[in-house]
Amino acid sequence: MKRKPFVAGNWKMHNDLGAARELMGGLRGNLPKPLNVDVAVCTPFTLLYPMGKEIDGTDIKLGAQNCHFEPKGAFTGEISAQMLAAAGCTYVIIGHSERRHVFGETGDMLRKKVVAAQECGLHVIYCIGELLEEREANRTEQVVESQLQEALSPDLRTDLLTLAYEPVWAIGTGKTATPDQAQAVHAFVRAKLSGFFGQETAQQLRIQYGGSVKPGNAKTLFECPDVDGGLVGGACLVAEDFVAIISAAQESA
Numbered sequence: 282m283k284r285k286p287f288v289a290g291n292w293k294m295h296n297d298l299g300a301a302r303e304l305m306g307g308l309r310g311n312l313p314k315p316l317n318v319d320v321a322v323c324t325p326f327t328l329l330y331p332m333g334k335e336i337d338g339t340d341i342k343l344g345a346q347n348c349h350f351e352p353k354g355a356f357t358g359e360i361s362a363q364m365l366a367a368a369g370c371t372y373v374i375i376g377h378s379e380r381r382h383v384f385g386e387t388g389d390m391l392r393k394k395v396v397a398a399q400e401c402g403l404h405v406i407y408c409i410g411e412l413l414e415e416r417e418a419n420r421t422e423q424v425v426e427s428q429l430q431e432a433l434s435p436d437l438r439t440d441l442l443t444l445a446y447e448p449v450w451a452i453g454t455g456k457t458a459t460p461d462q463a464q465a466v467h468a469f470v471r472a473k474l475s476g477f478f479g480q481e482t483a484q485q486l487r488i489q490y491g492g493s494v495k496p497g498n499a500k501t502l503f504e505c506p507d508v509d510g511g512l513v514g515g516a517c518l519v520a521e522d523f524v525a526i527i528s529a530a531q532e533s534a
């Protein structure tokens with residue numbers, strides 16, 4: 282039996298308030314009914330409160346794209362996990378490739394962020410994935426394993442954890458991993474998760490695929506036995522496309 286799919290939209294640094302409201306309007310009324318997929322929108326920090334109101338009474342949950350690991354203090358420009366929980370977030374993305382590769386976040390920082398987020402009751406979407414040169418050098422498994430090792434440990438709350446496998450070469454590029462490529466890494470990640478949390482829990486943990494998921498490729502990716510939905514960037518900014526991706530997840534369950 283497959284796990285309940287989970288589709289999260291990563292808005293990145295997009296949308297002003299007007300565009301965000303319009304997007305949420307297009308989502309709210311058009312989701313499959315009944316909805317058998319967990320759905321989240323991970324908005325920029327400034328949109329969390331107003332989008333929290335927009336999703337009120339719906340099955341859509343709110344998420345953020347990053348947090349700091351300290352609860353408060355002299356950290357100019359940062360937002361704590363506590364602040365996100367108070368703003369109504371259920372989820373937070375940690376370790377997105379843009380945080381790792383553009384902002385230089387290290388394994389040590391990511392580990393602290395995962396712990397801090399869970400301590401505030403936030404569900405962590407922990408991202409892993411290899412660069413193109415790492416794939417070409419046959420180092421994909423080595424890279425994702427070390428990304429798991431740097432942030433995960435058996436004492437984490439697995440009820441507040443989702444993995445997202447996002448090959449960096451597929452993010453925002455229009456190139457997607459083939460279902461076979463995605464499945465192979467997801468199965469590898471699940472086997473490694475057994476080492477941290479035991480086999481039964483590893484079978485229950487969801488592993489999203491991310492990297493140019495679109496309405497046209499979502500279903501074949503989500504049908505892979507170890508792919509449990511997606512983390513969606515570009516396509517989540519168009520209500521019709523995001524709804525189609527959620528529907529594909531629902532059909533693949």
Ligand code: PEP
Nearest residue numbers: 452453491492493514515
């Ligand atoms: C992402 O931002 O996590 C992502 C997968 O982006 P895209 O879908 O645009 O590749």
